[in-house]
Amino acid sequence: MAEEAVxxxxxxxxxxxxxxxxxxxxxxxxxxxxxxxxxxxxxxxxDAQDIKKxxxxxxxEGKKYAEAGSPEVQLFLAIPAEGIAxxxxxxxxxxxxxxxxxxxxxxxxxxxxxxxxxxxxxxQVEDKIKILLLxxxxxxxxxxxxxxxxxxxxxxxxxxWKGYSVRKGPKYAPKRKKAATDLTRENIQRGDWxxxxxxxxxxxxxxxxxxxxHLHPLLKVRRxxxxxxxxxxxxxxxxxxxxxxxxxxxxxxxxxxQHPARDSHDTFFLKEPSTTKILPEDYVERVKEVHENGGxxxxxxxxxxxxxxxxxxxxxxxxxxxxxxxLYLLAQKPFAPKKYYSIDxxxxxxxVDRTHLAEFHQxxxxxxxxxxxxxxxxxVLHEFFSRLGMxxxxxxxxxxxxTEPSMEIFSYHEGFKKWVxxxxxxxFRPEMLQPMGLPEDVQVIAWGLSLERPTxxxxxxxNIRDLFGHKVDLGLIKRNPVCRLGLQYMDSA
Ligand code: PHE
Numbered sequence: 314m315a316e317e318a319v320x321x322x323x324x325x326x327x328x329x330x331x332x333x334x335x336x337x338x339x340x341x342x343x344x345x346x347x348x349x350x351x352x353x354x355x356x357x358x359x360d361a362q363d364i365k366k367x368x369x370x371x372x373x374e375g376k377k378y379a380e381a382g383s384p385e386v387q388l389f390l391a392i393p394a395e396g397i398a399x400x401x402x403x404x405x406x407x408x409x410x411x412x413x414x415x416x417x418x419x420x421x422x423x424x425x426x427x428x429x430x431x432x433x434x435x436x437q438v439e440d441k442i443k444i445l446l447l448x449x450x451x452x453x454x455x456x457x458x459x460x461x462x463x464x465x466x467x468x469x470x471x472x473x474w475k476g477y478s479v480r481k482g483p484k485y486a487p488k489r490k491k492a493a494t495d496l497t498r499e500n501i502q503r504g505d506w507x508x509x510x511x512x513x514x515x516x517x518x519x520x521x522x523x524x525x526x527h528l529h530p531l532l533k534v535r536r537x538x539x540x541x542x543x544x545x546x547x548x549x550x551x552x553x554x555x556x557x558x559x560x561x562x563x564x565x566x567x568x569x570x571q572h573p574a575r576d577s578h579d580t581f582f583l584k585e586p587s588t589t590k591i592l593p594e595d596y597v598e599r600v601k602e603v604h605e606n607g608g609x610x611x612x613x614x615x616x617x618x619x620x621x622x623x624x625x626x627x628x629x630x631x632x633x634x635x636x637x638x639x640l641y642l643l644a645q646k647p648f649a650p651k652k653y654y655s656i657d658x659x660x661x662x663x664x665v666d667r668t669h670l671a672e673f674h675q676x677x678x679x680x681x682x683x684x685x686x687x688x689x690x691x692x693v694l695h696e697f698f699s700r701l702g703m704x705x706x707x708x709x710x711x712x713x714x715x716t717e718p719s720m721e722i723f724s725y726h727e728g729f730k731k732w733v734x735x736x737x738x739x740x741f742r743p744e745m746l747q748p749m750g751l752p753e754d755v756q757v758i759a760w761g762l763s764l765e766r767p768t769x770x771x772x773x774x775x776n777i778r779d780l781f782g783h784k785v786d787l788g789l790i791k792r793n794p795v796c797r798l799g800l801q802y803m804d805s806a
Contacts, residue, residue, distance in 0.1 A: 315345045316489065319353065319479065324487045331364065332476040343476070350477050356492075357484040361477040368474055369449050369460065375468035379450055383442035388414030389423050389433070396432035442468070530780065530789070531674065533796035534768045535656050538676055541700045542654040547678060550639050552632060552657035558589035560623040562634040564600050565641065566715035567744040569614045570622045574630065581660050581671075583626035596641065597623070599748035609747040628660035632675040633715065636759060637745070643681065644750040650682040656764060667776045674764035685756035687718060690738060694722060694760060698735065701767060707732060717742050722760065726770070733770075736762030771796065 318339055322329060329335045332350060336343040354361040371379060381387065391397075391405045403411050415431075418424045425432050445459050449469055463469045492512035493500070500506040528536075539549075563575055574580060597620070607613030629635070632655045639653055660672045680693060691708065698706055705725035713719045716739020723732040738760035746757060765777060772793060774780050779789070 315341050315349045316353070319346065319349055319359065320485075320487050320489065323359065323479070323481050323485065327480065329477075329479040331478060333474065347475075347477065350479055353489070354477075354479075354482065356489070357482040358486060358489060360480045360482040362479075364476050364478055366474040366476070368452070368472055369455075369463075369469045370472045371446055371450055372468055372470055375446050375449075375463070378443060378468065379446035382440050383417070384410040384414035385417035385421060385423065386414075386438055386440040386443070388418050389438050392424060392431055392433050394433065396430055399426070399429055399431050402431050527791045527793075530768050530772050530774075530793045530796070531764055533793070534771065535674070535764055537796050538656060538701070538764070539654075541697065542678065545652070545696065545700075547652040547654040550632075550635050550653045550655040550679075552635050552655045555628055555658060555660070556583060556626055557629040557634045558592065558623065559625045559627055560589065560592050560597070560600075561637050562627060562629050562631070564604070564618075564623045565637040565745065565749075566633060567603065567742055568714040569604065569616065570619060571616065572714065575622075577662065579662050580630050581628040581662050583628070587626055588621075588624040589626055592623070593641070596748065596750075603744050603748050607744070609743045609753075611742075611744045613744075630661055631659050631761065632657055632677040633759070633761065636677060636679045639679070640681065640741075640746065640751065640757060641749045644746075648683075648752050648755060651680070653679045665778075667778070670765075670777055670781060673777075673781075675761050676764055677759065677761040679757060679759040681751070681755055681757045683752070683754045683756070685740070685758050687740060687758075690720070690740060690758040690760070693758065694736075694738060697760075698722070698724060703735060708738075711737060711739075713737065713739055715742055715745050716740055716759070722762070728770075735766065736760055 318341065319329065319335075322335070332346050333343055335341075336346040350359065350361050353359040378384070382390075387410050388402070388406060391402060406414065415424070415426060419426060421438075423433070423435055423438055425434050442463075445455055445463060446468060448455050449463070460469070490510050493509045494512045496506060496509075496511070500509060542549075559575065563572070564570070568575070600623075601618040601620075602608060602613075603611065604614055604618040605616065635655050635657075636653065643651060654677060656676045657674060658672055659675050663669050663671050665671060678693070678697060680689070694708075695704075695706060698704070703724035707723045707725075708720040709723065711719040711721040719737070719739035721734055722736040722738055724735045725731075726733045738758070741757040741759060743753075746755065747753065751757075765780060769775065769777065769780060772780075778784050779786070
């Protein structure tokens with residue numbers, strides 16, 4: 314109906330100068346006309362120009378007074394010629410009408426309001442407010458002082474009215490052909506495809522959002538780090554045991570049994586099963602010996618090593634527990650150089666805050682070969698971290714029970730404009746490697762870092778609880794972008 318009206322009108326007339334008036338004259342809804350014009354304009358059948366008009370409309374309060382009269386007149390009319398007690402007048406009127414009405418009527422000098430008595434000061438009044446409101450309602454012109462007065466009393470507000478003026482467009486036709494969106498088998502059989510007008514492709518239309526699985530940012534970054542290790546020739550270590558014995562997590566790493574990290578304040582110990590059943594006995598003997606008395610050029614710690622302490626089960630506190638198992642296994646075969654990595658979860662009994670959780674993920678790299686030196690470690694760290702996008706590195710001497718020398722790794726963060734700690738590293742001590750049975754000239758270099766840290770930096774997350782745990786916004790998981798770290802080295806995976 315509306316479409317036909319617009320197109321037919323333009324067949325004989327130059328222009329629809331005002332879509333609002335056009336709709337009103339024909340008893341059509343202006344919204345319908347607007348939608349039709351938009352669509353016809355999109356297909357270039359018509360050429361539409363915006364028109365904007367500012368106009369005044371009545372507020373709800375204004376509408377009430379336009380009907381029932383202004384409060385001041387209502388109040389005036391409620392006062393009889395002989396006057397009325399204030400209380401009685403109040404009872405006759407709505408409280409807002411009484412309040413506003415008396416203010417205005419006093420201002421207009423229409424009434425006299427004494428302490429107890431109210432009386433008229435004039436015989437008659439004219440309801441100018443009501444007249445003005447009705448004029449505005451009918452779209453008649455009103456002086457600017459009157460507009461200001463009504464505006465101040467919040468009886469009218471400005472409304473921006475939008476419409477169009479419309480002329481024929483380049484593709485004008487008195488009737489729109491419905492554009493075909495598909496070429497069907499029937500079109501071809503009937504031959505009517507020759508007459509059909511096809512809808513043009515809209516290449517900028519958004520596709521349907523895909524519903525499907527989404528990868529968590531940690532998984533994306535883990536995948537990228539994994540690719541870096543694989544491209545550098547590293548093999549993945551089996552990390553599928555969150556529960557570990559103290560022996561592999563600490564003792565095998567030459568971490569003394571009194572070390573504070575072995576306290577329940579730092580480590581989660583298991584109640585059930587509380588101890589491990591199987592450990593390689595001859596190796597356990599050599600570990601006990603090196604802790605107590607040393608060997609391989611070491612003096613040891615000189616304390617009484619307890620088997621019960623080593624048997625205690627715990628949730629592994631670092632992935633170096635996995636590395637110690639792997640190195641022990643490696644030592645049981647004729648030696649061959651190896652490069653291993655792992656990325657998995659570890660647990661620490663820590664107070665949770667914006668950068669710490671009681672569980673997180675560690676990334677660990679381990680290289681074993683004859684004659685490796687600290688320079689090899691520094692070299693491989695430069696290679697690894699530059700692939701992660703961190704090419705400016707600095708090292709700071711540090712201490713780990715199982716490495717000597719040990720180095721903390723710092724990287725210059727271009728965004729934060731400062732050096733940030735990104736990992737820890739070192740050369741495994743002979744006290745750790747020799748009891749395993751590795752040849753004397755075999756050195757092992759290793760480093761570790763958290764997965765969460767680079768993920769938070771990459772995705773601009775500053776509270777770890779927004780990344781991991783029950784408070785995570787599922788929207789983050791759905792909408793987080795592709796991980797671009799080290800993209801230059803990536804294949805299409
Ligand atoms: N295990 C260390 C940590 O938890 C990291 C590390 C791994 C240090 C390997 C040196 C060698 O911080």
